[in-house]
Amino acid sequence: MTRDTSKREPILTARGLVKRYGRVVALDHTDFDLYPGEILAVIGDNGAGKSTLIKTISGAVVPDEGEIRLEGSPIHFTSPMDAREAGIETVYQNLALSPALSIADNMFMGREIRVPGFFGKYFRKLDRKAMERISREKLNDLGLLTIQNINQAVETLSGGQRQGIAVARAAAFGSKVVIMDEPTAALGVKESRRVLELIKDVKARGLPIVLISHNMPHVFEVADRIHIHRLGRRHAVIDPKDFSMSDAVAIMTGAMEPPENAQAA
Amino acid sequence: MADAQTAKDRDFEKGLDGSSTGVASFDTHSRSLLDQIQHTLHSHPAGVPLIVLLASVAGFGIILGSKFFSPFALTLILQQVAIVGIVGMAQSLVVLTAGIDLSVGAIMVLSSTVMGHFTFRYGLPAGFAVMCGLGCGAFCGFINGTLVSRMKLPPFIVTLGMWQIVLATNFLYSANETIRSQDISEQAPLLQFFGEKINIGGAVFTYGVIGMILLVLLLQYVLNHTSWGRHVYAIGDDPEAAELSGVRVRRTLISVYSLGGLICAFAGWVLIGRLGSVSPTAGQFTNIESITAVVIGGISLFGGRGSILGMMFGALIVGVFSLGLRLIGTDPQWTYLLIGLLIIFAVAIDQWIRKVAS
């Protein structure tokens, strides 16, 4: 099912993206394709430019050159807010949570709900009850957390719990694309498993997912295709069914030439 | 082949099968008393200043009796605190975003000068002159906000420069002239509006005090129950995270500084009511007093923590100590000494509360 991508139109494409930080070339004319309903893993060495790549897609970084298209039409995000309004949700490597604010505040940051009627309209009063209820529901639905106090400050949670909140937020609100930059990096075995299940759930809802990870077993378990990033550009795209983990790592580190047909996939 | 390998790699997870499925259950272990206090203060940042305020009122009440514990004396504190309280709100907004505003006092004075001189020099209607003064304050704040958010300059430097610029403008524009109280009450009583009083059984409330109380309630609401308020906290907490999670950081910062300027201008109007006259040399210490109120009120100078109510309590604590010690008849230096101690105490408490993070 995933092999035959050539017949379908990608939902998200990037062509010739360049991003320089002074002399460092983080992205060097890289391409990117994401197809509807698939899980695309992005792997690469530290500093290969994976985070920068997804940041250009999520509006957090504006590329110096290149073109990004969402569902065929060019997009020019200048802030993460723009990408979110277009339905792209992202879990950043640094999580992007406000530590002193509550779980509910964080879940709804930038998309707060107001109370219906007069107070909401003229006094812009927030509907805390609704936001707390929905946050609790989302966290429970996703089987990610059993919450006792949704008003607990995020800084009082453990690293793994925080990552859970960030993942749940993206999964709950993404409507077109969900991007996760190392969502299991801080998680224990059990918590990682939950996040992998969650990724599959999101896929089952029909949403495509971009998963950045250094964890090869995780990548090979869930990915439909693997985008191998090397030195700021797309080095190869492979099907996990055709390659072993050690092959993938060899391609990633440059020890093995990428296969001919994989380049274009 | 990959499948087989994946299966093998997952072998070690077999042990999970029998484990509980709840992931991040929140611990509810009973904590030590000190831990509980720390957690309570963490979620109620105005708690410490409120306790200190009540204790100091009670303390002076016991020492001084009805001389201090009378409606008149207690409301006198409110009157004396009104200006600092209002300017402290502007300061609080900025400090909550992890900034600092050294130009608050200067903006207040310039705005009051504009109100006075627009009325008396150009013969404009007092109402219009007041609007111009408020606009002037908001504009100064807007410049601060633009420099901080768009040019990414440190707030300390921007407002340090602004302080000098605004103060110099104030002296140059007013030509160092004071407008006399008598002239104002004859020709433009609107300027002294906030000096009017209502008397309820010995308790004296100026309109300025009432304005301060209404404003503090309004801001408390806005900060806690609107998106804008939550964004102000998020920006102070971690501006990058706020931006990534969908807050328009630059726009919000500009609005914070502009609103701060507007509030300072409002304080300038109240200042005319309090002094009776328009004086370009008034309010020299308002800067430092507003920062004192903010710090004693438990607002973290690192941003993102504290409440505007706390700042109000902080300002009142200073007012209680000043009046109480004056009534006792001590050297006023004791007041400064005690306030200095309170500041250090408040910052120490803030550091301790921040450690609650696991």
Ligand SMILES: Nc1ncnc2c1ncn2[C@@H]1O[C@H](COP(=O)(O)OP(=O)(O)OP(=O)(O)O)[C@@H](O)[C@H]1O
């Ligand atoms: N804000 C920045 N300023 C300067 N250089 C940057 C910035 N962000 C990234 N870089 C540089 O760009 C390159 C790519 O970084 P990026 O974070 O995209 O790598 P990555 O593939 O996500 O690595 P990791 O696996 O460690 O997360 C690195 O050399 C990094 O130093």
Ligand SMILES: [Mg+2]
């Ligand atoms: Mg990265």
